[in-house]
Amino acid sequence: MKTTMLYVFFCFVITNYAFAQNGNQQIKVLKVKPNWTVSELGNLSEGQKIADLSWASNSSVACFPATKNQKFSGNHVLYTTTIPKRSEMFIKVIPKNKNQNFSLYAYQVGLNNAQLPPNLSSCITCEESSKWDRKWKGKTQDHTRQVRVNAINRPYKVVIGVVGAEGLTEGDFTLEIKLNGGVEETPKITPTLKVTKIETTGAITRTSGNLSTGEIIHDLSFASNSSVACFPATKNQKFTGKHVFYETIIPKRSEMFIKVIPKNKKQNFSLYAYQVGLNNAQLPPNLSSCITCEEDSKWDRKWRGKTQDHTRNVRVNAINRPYKIVIAVVGAEGLTEGDFELEIEIKK
Template identity: 45%
Template structure:
């Protein structure tokens, strides 16, 4: 009886794990093993996200609420895995250099597939968007970057969101994930 129960629990666990995955609106970029991977996207494939309160929540701390206007356009989602003792630089570059894109990404456990706006917390969240003013000694181009480091022996999921200001619901871009 114990053996049957053990086998049944094992099958249930394996089945549960295999069902855990990203929703269909997330393009999965398989774990980046090589130097870099580039995928193409278009804001037209995304949807507007009305609720951005998750981003300013102290459990996520992705971007402050007064930056919300920079994320009011369509959101397109990608996901990847960050392996142990790895650093990833994730960037988005519009095909049209004058386009205004924003990027955010958050890291969560390898068995966690939680999506925004229903994100109660994450390990870390980073965002990059167009500056409101010039910074002395710095120049901003159309490419946006976020960076993640994983010094642990564990693997984590990273969800990436590409967005734009209100009214911009179309625009091609390249998403690059570079392993360091």
């Protein structure tokens, strides 16, 4: 049996499709919505028997083996729905009469695939649930039947078959579809970043600022990219607040020491600075590479013989040519407001 995860939430529907080869049976289209359960009442008399069940044991479908055909020999009542990407769908049939023997299957195909049993030639996955032939240690089974499907990167059509076992053709039931996930993410808009240019005058240059003038960078994957290598993804939480950007030039044959001093010693700041060519205008989160990137953030542990206060410090250097240095003063743990002083010292 193939296994695939499907995530679906359905409301009710009103679209019908003709039952393939089996006359004029109509198939209900059920609408689901994320993180919701919908119910549909039905009766096996609304369906039809499918005399040829060989499609189910076809290796391209792999729903149930021919040895189980008797469990699917009654009327088949079909439904279709759509499972959104990044979701999981739980499908359950509850017979009104607990003494009646029902079976259930659900298969997953492309959104435009109109094939139905017995003409189903292949599917992405098919799951079934029917009455056990034996008891299983530590498990119990009642009169209900349940299957689960899921979707990861794209939505799919899901076709559900509620079936009478042992030739059963009449019986009320409730079909429940529970969808977990499937919420479409709202694209994060890359903010317009303001960069303050600093002309270094003398050995030490100072400027003041506040985190409130910066922007939150939602996508921090640039920093762990091997072409940037600024900080690993495990440190992202230290850079989730607002980023205030500055730009300056490091002369050739010099060292630059950059220091941020929060006015409130209890506020948690982070700092990073990267070095690029003089004409490179890339900024996070669209920074694809750099010559070097250095960061400083609050330690997760104490280091023997070392101490850390509320300030953050990084160092960069240039040898044979000048470079552009982009500096980011950042609030850690989502911090978005706080006064600070930025100090840049150049040693030649």
